[in-house]
Amino acid sequence: MDYPQINIKLLSEEDRELVKQAKQRAEELRLTFKEFVLNCIKQALVEESPDDADNATAAEIEALKAQIAALEEKVNIPSATKTEVNTLQERLNQLRVGISNEIKKDREQLASLTLAISRLESQIEQLIPSLNLQVDGEGDADSDSDWIFGEGSAAELPLT
Incomplete structure (x- = not known):
C-alpha cells in the first residue's frame, strides 16, 4: 500500500526558522512534528471561508441556538453531591x-x-x-347443617 508523503524543500532562511519554531511548539504541546503539521493543516481546512459566512443568516443562527437550548433542557440532569449519592446507595x-x-x-x-x-x-x-x-342433600351448601x-x-x- 502506498502511503502519502510530503517532501518540501525550504531554501530560505525564513522558512528554516519557521520549521525550527514549529518543532519547538510541537515539543511544548508534546506532539511529534508530524502530528503538529497535520493539526495545522486540519485547522486551516476547517476555517470558514468568507462565502460560507454570508450564506448563514442571523435567523438561521438564532433558530439553531433555540434548538440547542431546547435539547439542553431535555437532557438537563440535576447534579448530586458525592454524599447524596452515597446516602442513596x-x-x-x-x-x-x-x-x-x-x-x-x-x-x-x-x-x-x-x-x-x-x-x-x-x-x-x-x-x-x-x-x-x-x-344432608337439602339446604345451603355453605351452612353448617350440611x-x-x-x-x-366437632368439639x-x-x-x-
Missing part, C-alpha cells in the same frame, strides 16, 4: 436487605403454614373412618 442497600429478610420470613411462615395444614389433613384423614358422616355428625361432635376432635 446506602438506603438502597438497606431496602434490598430488608426485602430479602421479609422474603425469608414469608418463606418460613409459608413453610410453617404448609406443615400445619399437612398435619391437619393427616389428622382429618385418620378421623374420617371413625366418624359416621352423613351429607354435615351431621354421628357418634361424636371432641383432637387438633394438635
